[in-house]
């Protein structure tokens with residue numbers, strides 16, 4: 001069994017957390033070869049080579065691979081597929097964009113957001129916003145899967161895999177990158193943070209999200225949001241936690257002014273400890289909370305921030 | 309330009325899903341079914357393109373059981389011009405896999421030659437998030453997933469995508485497949501007169517055999533179970549009690 005795993009490389013830099021978590025899952029399937037693709041990927045490859053359980057790192061460098069566009073990366077991966085039984089990636093937005101395309105090029109089905117590995121052909125994945133978990137067995141010769149990182153621990157570092165440069169197919173010129181709008185932040189990244197504080201519609205405005213930010217800073221936490229908070233413009237889209245946003249499983253998740261719709265729970269109910277602050281004692285969020293506190297968030301959150 | 313919109317009939321997003329005790333699947337008996345919410349957004353966007361003059365025809369396509377006719381009628385009532393239903397299953401519990409859906413859509417597209425496909429980012433039943441990408445690969449077209457803004461500029465589309473780090477804008481050559489995210493637009497409700505009118509709009513019915521596409525599944529569903537339940541928590545009375553519990557009971561701060 002041999003696994004090709006697409007490392008998460010953004011602007012030449014390796015996302016160690018997402019990649020190392022996916023390596024843990026991939027290593028259950030066979031020897032892991034990591035693919036680092038980008039306009040520049042050499043530094044990422046150096047970092048990737050230290051992940052334990054990785055045997056080889058392939059480096060593909062070409063300007064066409066620079067902005068994680070699906071078409072060139074999928075063509076590259078489909079070209080490499082012959083040597084592997086499994087093709088995988090952490091279930092980031094980049095991989096969700098690319099891997100189904102790889103699967104179709106190979107005429108195989110994709111398994112997205114895999115949360116458990118039963119054996120080399122059999123996988124678990126959540127469906128219906130996490131209301132059910134399905135076990136599926138693939139009949140395809142090559143298995144293509146994205147791995148839900150929140151359910152796997154990161155592989156350690158200290159390894160020293162062999163690094164090999166590979167050729168890149170000629171670009172097809174289908175899509176072209178225009179710009180990225182990325183907010184710089186000193187806070188921990190949402191999907192890898194040990195603590196997350198999320199705000200919902202109850203916060204009421206973008207200005208008042210400062211209440212959430214202060215609590216997050218006190219806790220050294222990342223910030224999340226419900227869809228309603230994002231749709232209302234209180235928080236940026238990349239803070240959305242849920243069925244269609246990010247999936248997180250921190251040690252501590254604090255939900256403030258969030259009712260607990262199933263679509264939100266889908267993204268956070270595997271957190272170790274959940275705290276909910278809501279003025280409505282009937283709010284469904286209390287059904288998954290380890291500690292629930294009923295009251296006005298504008299009074300309780302500043303008090304909590306101060307007493308921590 | 310013709311715009312093709314694939315729409316899926318799924319369990320309504322407000323329904324509390326129940327897993328059958330024998331592990332055979334999810335209970336679909338007598339539950340409310342609706343158009344996949346993302347697909348409503350795709351239909352809305354296609355109609356707006358036509359209203360702006362960037363498109364001249366909107367064709368909705370659904371693959372599944374015969375009852376998906378209702379979903380197509382909803383798309384027609386919103387404003388789609390015509391619809392194609394591919395009846396690929398008898399049992400509502402049969403979910404046609406994204407690869408097979410993509411192959412059927414490709415066959416429709418080979419015949420219809422649209423300039424743009426607008427599909428949903430993900431179906432809220434199987435949560436696959438795959439069909440648009442697979443379709444784009446089979447067609448050899450460009451793709452733009454998770455769109456929160458779409459602008460047509462001649463033979464290109466400028467698409468802003470919701471990605472993990474924030475937003476990314478790309479320019480894709482048309483024809484293209486674009487999958488839509490939640491913030492692209494607010495879908496309209498169909499008015500009663502439009503619902504009546506939709507009954508007269510053309511709806512063509514086909515089968516996979518008409519297109520020579522094999523829809524047999526590649527994945528065998530071994531079992532479907534409920535996720536592990538969380539153990540019941542407690543209500544605390546005050547911030548002081550919460551801080552104490554977090555420190556001394558949970559040990560997370």
Ligand SMILES: Cc1cc2nc3c(=O)[nH]c(=O)nc-3n(C[C@H](O)[C@H](O)[C@H](O)COP(=O)(O)OP(=O)(O)OC[C@H]3O[C@@H](n4cnc5c(N)ncnc54)[C@H](O)[C@@H]3O)c2cc1C
Nearest residue numbers: 200201202226227228242243244245257258259264279297
């Ligand atoms: C296809 C689809 C996908 C979706 N995906 C997601 C997703 O990924 N993530 C997601 O989060 N949602 C998602 N949703 C939306 C989801 O269904 C809910 O609408 C959303 O989660 C509600 O957000 P909320 O809890 O912030 O708002 P509300 O449900 O409006 O809840 C606000 C809460 O704040 C409380 N509150 C108000 N004022 C105060 C106060 N002063 N003090 C204390 N508490 C207060 C209220 O009691 C209430 O419980 C999706 C929906 C659809 C249809």
Ligand SMILES: Nc1ncnc2c1ncn2[C@@H]1O[C@H](COP(=O)(O)O)[C@@H](O)[C@H]1O
Nearest residue numbers: 314315371427428430431436437438439
């Ligand atoms: N059976 C189907 N019929 C029509 N469109 C579909 C079907 N399945 C998936 N789609 C389209 O593909 C999108 C993504 O679905 P999925 O890949 O299953 O998450 C949906 O939002 C629809 O636009």
